[in-house]
Amino acid sequence: MSNIQHQHTVKEDPWSSLKAFTSARIALGRTGTAIPLKEVLAFKLAHAHARDAVYSRLDNNLLLEELHASLLPVLLLHSSAADRHEYLQRPDKGRRLDQESIATLQAQPDAFMHRDVAIIIADGLSATAINIHAVPFLNHLLPLLKAAGISVAPVCLAEQARVAIGDEIGERLQAKMTLMLIGERPGLSAADGMGAYITFNPRTGNTDEGRNCVSNIRQDGLQYIPAAGKICYLLQESLRLQLSGVALKDNYEDPSLLTA
Template sequence: MSKELQHSNQVQEDPWSSLRAFTTARIALGRTGTAIPLREVLSFRLAHAHARDAVYSKLDITLLMEQLQPFHTGTLLLHSSAADRQEYLQRPDKGRRLDTESVNTLHTLPAALLQKDVAIIIADGLSATAMNIHTLPLLTQLLPMLKAAGISTGPVCLVEQGRVAIGDEIGTLLQAKMTLVLIGERPGLSAADSMGAYFTFNPKVGNTDESRNCISNIRREGLQYDTAAGKICYLLQEAVRLQLSGVGLKDNYEAAGRLNT
């Protein structure tokens, strides 16, 4: 092999390579000649495979039921109108509405389980992997905060093949003031297990996205559980105080924290 060819195959580090310590984004990849180094090509393919796996992952119902039991909230198993994953991906509208059996389940609940401040919904979304990993750590932080704040919760709803807007129908049938939908976010090429938290004041079918608030990237490498739980609890309290959610509700959680210290 000629020296010229050997030299062209060497990986040339990027001047920004030190910044990779602060982000998982694909920056400062370096180069081999005019190409991306092989290690980065393989890393990209692995991340893409993880993302595809996340989209087709399933809620571990048995695990989640066991994890939720110590909270004594009660659990409801529900399903969207999407019959399977293929239909869920091809028909987003069906992921936003409950199937007939689930509607009947909510219609027959005793009055003691209705009219709570917030209905908590756990949905697979586009990464059930995220929900299997992060549901317990987040709720361990969040539920005591809600109780201390005087925010009442009903049974936790586990929803298969669900999208964010399915919380509107569930909240309406539970006659809840608010819904909190914890859902697996669309996986990216640096995070296949990200959880999002969407909450809506006065949930009703037909609500659009400007009526919701979102806290995103809840995971060990992103927004930490204690911070996410604090933000959620703060914003739910503000939603009750102001009687609204969405674009009219501003996230002043950090500012409020500084004022209280």
């Protein structure tokens, strides 16, 4: 029997130097005609993280504790989707509140109504992202809103929710605009991206061209401080111009990127 040894070392990809600039799967190299084993395993692990994020749950106890530490009133709301299975199968139910949540909003005192912005925190497709990033991000944003004179309604913590549920919440709170913080669809390079959607004059039936989106808010993406500055700018412009969406242009200049 011949003694054949297979020695397939990993051959480096010519683009490997570009990996320093992105978390995307590029320049994986090869061993023989295959992807290196460590890259196959990394792909499987990322896929598992993405699936876990989709089925993750909001840590309401932690979020409530952290939000109350910021002296913010918080309302617990829920969409019409009874559970995660229905949420994934029926996107329409994730866009509307259940009856108990409607009653909660209707019972709010006048002092909580007619504010400039209603902030909604929703699980979306990655509660993991919200559990990690929502409150640390708000800790940077809220002082900017206060300095800008933007009044804030009670924070709404919405479960099994999609972006459009913010329209109904904002409408019932009679807020001038909404800021929706929501877990983004997880990918194979990030399972914890948080998106922020700004909608002026929130009304049930609004469509997506009327929103502004700031995405990939996370430590390895758009970090909290520049994200907070950009969103505060967009909220100020939305109030000034009385609009949002494709007509509201992002001309924000990050001070940390400007040279003297």
